[in-house]
Amino acid sequence: MTTDLGRPRDPRIDDSVLGATVELLGTSGYADLSVDAIAKRAGTSKPAIYRRWPSKAHLVHEAVFPISEATELPDTGSLAGDVREMVRRSTAVLTTPAARAAMPGLLAEMATDPTLHAKLLERFGDVTGRGITDRLDNAVSRGEVRPDVTAAELVEAIAGMALMAIITRNHALDDDWVHRTATLITRGISA
The missing domain is CATH 1.10.357.10 (Tetracycline Repressor, domain 2)
Incomplete structure (x- = not known):
């Protein structure tokens, strides 16, 4: 039996990060989009984002193509x-x-x-x-x-x-x- 350690992930953070990514893409484009800017817009931290998505590309893909x-x-x-x-x-x-x-x-x-x-x-x-x-x-x-x-x-x-x-x-x-x-x-x- 596997036991999860720590707090369960908050799905509101996922939704906020995905929404912030879509919003920022419309204004900055992919090249200028940073995980730091996404974290600030979403009201979370870069580590919280990287716990969910291994890279900017993974995050953008999920946000743009849900x-x-x-x-x-x-x-x-x-x-x-x-x-x-x-x-x-x-x-x-x-x-x-x-x-x-x-x-x-x-x-x-x-x-x-x-x-x-x-x-x-x-x-x-x-x-x-x-x-x-x-x-x-x-x-x-x-x-x-x-x-x-x-x-x-x-x-x-x-x-x-x-x-x-x-x-x-x-x-x-x-x-x-x-x-x-x-x-x-x-x-x-x-x-």
Whole structure:
């Protein structure tokens, strides 16, 4: 039997730190964001933050890309509907001011640190692995998608197209963009 020593962690600190991180990203950007500034804004200490997150990148990733209802996979009953909803949700998350500010720094750190890259992607393992695989298996059984399409490929297509559009466009990705992109992806993986 394992016994926890010390005080239990206060979830209010987690919420305060995550909120402060999102707020500061919008004003300072990733490069100028410091754990010290986050601690001050959150009303806590740097050691309290480092007990929860091993690095700024881990903290920013969790703050900007929370696992919540938005990351739950839709089940619309059709592949086209599921893909459209995945594109819409991905676009909504990736176009927030905090995500736009965080992405360049997170991508740079992930590119140079394979362990960080693996750890950050692991947070969404159930969503991208099991969940999308289940949706694809259902779509294969309905005759909507080729059986060789993988969850990783679908995630890469959705995220890749959304990221490229964010980089190349100065305006929001509207419902028309979501619809056209989802249609393009759906046709590309259709049986």
